[in-house]
Amino acid sequence: MESRFVEIEKGLGPEGRIAVVRFDRGDDINALSQQAMRELRDVPREFEDDLTTSVVILAGSAKAFSAGFDLKDPEAWQGTPLPIGARIHRQRLGPRMCKAWQDMDQVTIAAIEGHCIGGGAALVVALDFRFCGKGAHFRIPEIELGMNMSWGSIPRLLALTGPARTKQAVMLASDRISAAEALDWRLVEKVVEDGQALAAAVAFAERIARQPPIPVRMTKLSVNRLAHALDDLAAHMDADQNVLTGLTEDYKEGTSAFREKRRPRFKGR
Incomplete structure (x- = not known):
């Protein structure tokens, strides 16, 4: 498939063992x-x-x-509503993207500048390490939508x-999590000057x-297996829940309020 938004550069660093992916x-x-x-x-x-x-x-743009x-x-957003099965299938693209990055044998590092919101935050927490500029911020707006x-x-x-x-970040969807807060929360490993996240990630x-590459891969695999052993129990219904919430009045209100730049009024139905 033609790549329009992603570039891969391999063979960098010691022994050519580093790759940089730019989105x-x-x-x-x-x-x-x-x-x-x-x-x-x-x-x-x-x-x-x-x-x-x-x-x-993995780096985004400079801003x-x-x-x-x-x-x-x-x-x-197709004109004709999709059947439930097709909607669930489409909703699984994001989870598969994140899981693919989590399951990589290589150690993965996110270099974050500027905003990292919703699906962007979902992607970076699937990686092994995160470095960000001091002006970066995170937000998880899904509930407010x-x-x-x-x-x-x-x-x-x-x-x-x-x-x-985790509850605070997800439930208080309007709140920005600053770089300093993200460091305090252990969401990121290091905060650097703006524009230096990629350089800090490369140095690390x-x-x-x-x-030695072989025990490095073994260590990542062992840690991830232990840390994420129960993930499927918590997340196996994600796509189904996403489709279900998309059928509610609150979803229509949340997305309408977003487009109209006003505060939503939820009714629990």
């Missing part, structure tokens, strides 16, 4: 359209048989990692930040790349 739609918004998600989902396939690369860095799901994507937080994100957030912070990647 950039050229608009400083970097929303996740269906096409963008397919391209990002397919990136891990480029590394399945790659025994040279030890570390893969934005991602604004999350593309609400203006014509492919996502009348839908659930899906894509397998809740178990991953829970593993990083704990129960209370170089340290990993100098280690």
Whole structure:
């Protein structure tokens, strides 16, 4: 498949063991359209048989990692409503993208500048490490749009930040999580000057790349198996819940309020 929004550069760093993946739609918004998600989902396939690369860095644009799901994507909002089965299938693209990155043999690092919202946050918590500029911020707006937080994100957030912070981040959907708060919450590993997230990620990647590759891969696999052993129990109904909440009046109110730039009024139905 032709790649319009994603570029892969391999052979960097010590022994050529570092790769950088750049996701950039050229608009400083970097929303996740269906096409963008397919391209990002397919990136891990480029590394399945790659025994040279030890570390893969994922970076957004210089001003934005991602604004999350593309609400203006014509492919996502077709004129004729899809049957339930087709809607569930389409909703599984985001989870498959995130799971593909989590399951990579290589160590993965997110370099985050600017906003990292919704699906963008869901993607970065599927990676092993996160570095961000001090002006970066995170937000998980799904609940305020009348839908659930899906894509397998809740178990991953829970593993990083704990129960209370996960509930706070997801339930208080309007709240921005600043870079400093993200560091305090253990959502990111390091905060650097704006514009330096990629450089910091590369410096960290170089340290990993100098280690023997085989035990590095073994360590990642063991830690991930333990940390995410119960993820499927918590997230297996994500897509179904997303379709279900999409049928509610609150979803219509939440998305209408977003488009009209007003506060929503939810009724629980």
